[in-house]
Amino acid sequence: MENITENFLSENCSPEVHEILLEALNIITNVDEEITSEIDELIFGKINNVPHFELLTEVRTKIELVLFNIITRFGITLSSDVDIRFMINLFNNLLQIEETDQSEFIRTIIDSEEDNREAFIRIVSEVIGLDNSGLSPSEDDYYAKIYGVARGLIFKIYNNSTPSLESFGDKGEDIAPIVNRVRIIAAMFEDNNLAAIKLIKADCKLGMTFSAYMNIVKEEVFSTSDEDIAKNVYLIAAMSSDGAQDIPTFLLKELATYNSDLESNTAIVNKAREYSSMEASHG
Numbered sequence: 239m240e241n242i243t244e245n246f247l248s249e250n251c252s253p254e255v256h257e258i259l260l261e262a263l264n265i266i267t268n269v270d271e272e273i274t275s276e277i278d279e280l281i282f283g284k285i286n287n288v289p290h291f292e293l294l295t296e297v298r299t300k301i302e303l304v305l306f307n308i309i310t311r312f313g314i315t316l317s318s319d320v321d322i323r324f325m326i327n328l329f330n331n332l333l334q335i336e337e338t339d340q341s342e343f344i345r346t347i348i349d350s351e352e353d354n355r356e357a358f359i360r361i362v363s364e365v366i367g368l369d370n371s372g373l374s375p376s377e378d379d380y381y382a383k384i385y386g387v388a389r390g391l392i393f394k395i396y397n398n399s400t401p402s403l404e405s406f407g408d409k410g411e412d413i414a415p416i417v418n419r420v421r422i423i424a425a426m427f428e429d430n431n432l433a434a435i436k437l438i439k440a441d442c443k444l445g446m447t448f449s450a451y452m453n454i455v456k457e458e459v460f461s462t463s464d465e466d467i468a469k470n471v472y473l474i475a476a477m478s479s480d481g482a483q484d485i486p487t488f489l490l491k492e493l494a495t496y497n498s499d500l501e502s503n504t505a506i507v508n509k510a511r512e513y514s515s516m517e518a519s520h521g
Contacts, residue, residue, distance in 0.1 A: 242282055243263060243281055246285065247294075247297070250291070251294065265326065277300055277301065281297060284296075298322075309325055315388075324375050335395060338366065344361055344396070345396060351453070354392045355386055358392060359377065389454045396446065396450055397442055417444065420444065420473070420476055423473050425520075426520055427473065432473065433459050442477075445479045450478075451478060452496060455470070459471065464506055467502075472489070472513045486514055490507050493506060493507070
């Protein structure tokens with residue numbers, strides 16, 4: 239059944255549609271060759287029993303659905319009426335984000351944006367570039383077709399744009415004390431359900447800014463009790479490049495950015511002071 243799908247599309251599509259479907263098929267093949275085989279089997283099983291225009295519709299629907307699911311697995315929620323051209327453009331832009339050398343610009347965008355969707359579309363528009371000529375999806379199309387972006391995708395983009403731990407050594411910085419400190423605090427809290435612990439388990443890089451971490455997990459952090467909020471922000475501050483030195487004082491200034499409840503913030507800072515004393519005794 240070698241090239242059965244490609245041959246079928248070539249014989250039954252216009253050149254323009256053939257090119258689009260082949261590009262989508264190449265994406266699918268690179269992600270999961272088994273699905274490409276399923277499409278081959280679909281065509282092989284029906285090519286002599288079903289009118290070709292009906293089979294073409296079924297194959298195209300299958301390709302579009304698979305591509306939709308692939309993008310969903312990246313953490314992007316699309317509108318139900320999204321078209322195949324847009325999905326191909328979006329997938330290719332995701333690859334370009336991974337390959338771009340504008341890491342610092344990407345981190346600046348993520349640090350300045352609290353909304354994951356807004357941050358992602360800005361990265362695509364300002365770093366990769368979108369064509370507003372009408373020949374390919376525009377920035378307006380991205381806002382219309384993308385309903386949501388998972389914080390995990392933004393974290394992955396930021397993580398990929400952040401120098402690796404080894405690079406800290408190139409600057410004469412010793413990362414070991416930071417790693418050890420984070421381990422001590424995590425063991426001190428003994429709570430694997432904390433959002434900060436999940437960041438660590440996701441192999442996040444140490445030394446990002448406090449706001450970069452919070453932009454990813456703030457919703458989860460502030461949907462819990464003051465005590466759990468305190469544990470999360472204390473550990474995140476310890477991981478960060480700008481909040482680790484004097485965590486209670488740092489949080490006293492920083493919390494108002496994320497939480498307007500003054501009484502709650504006071505309780506969180508008081509807890510942070512307790513954790514600071516506990517950490518000193520563990521050290």
